[in-house]
Amino acid sequence: MPSYWLMKSEPDEASIDDLAAAPGQTFGWTGVRNYQARNFMRDAMHPGDGVLFYHSSCPEPGIAGLAEVVSHAKPDPTQFDPSSPYFDPKATREAPRWVGVDVRLVRKTRLLPLAAMRAEPALAAMQVLRRGNRLSITPVTADEWRTVCALLDTGPPAG
């Protein structure tokens, strides 16, 4: 049984189009510097899990596509790179602190805006929509996953 996740990315840094253009339409998810989000990747994510690719901190925040986890967690190389904004001087190759998984595009979708997600009763309990939520990776239930896919398939409400 796959699990489902919502993963936030700032499109200026890594957008759904960047994922589509990447070799194999796959890239490593780097830059997570929050322990809870890290632990999801390290402990709970498995190849085959579904990913809602979410654009954050941008003019139109929302779900921009579907992706898939294709690796287990492995050390995030940016923690070792002094020129990276994600450099962590306390991380060593012997004892890496931060990990990431590889994510592959399934398909780019129309944008499902944050406001539309909030307006959908079936998504009312979605963790990413909780007041004050700042986690960049949150679990998604199978029901929420199906609801999002249905919304993406049916397009925006008429009118």
Added chain:
DNA sequence: GCCAACGTTGGC
């Protein structure tokens, strides 16, 4: 740029 929310840091 504002601000709510919440994570992290560090003195004690």
Added chain:
DNA sequence: GCCAACGTTGGC
């Protein structure tokens, strides 16, 4: 271990 100060996230 407490908790105040500070930093970050992210929508608006």
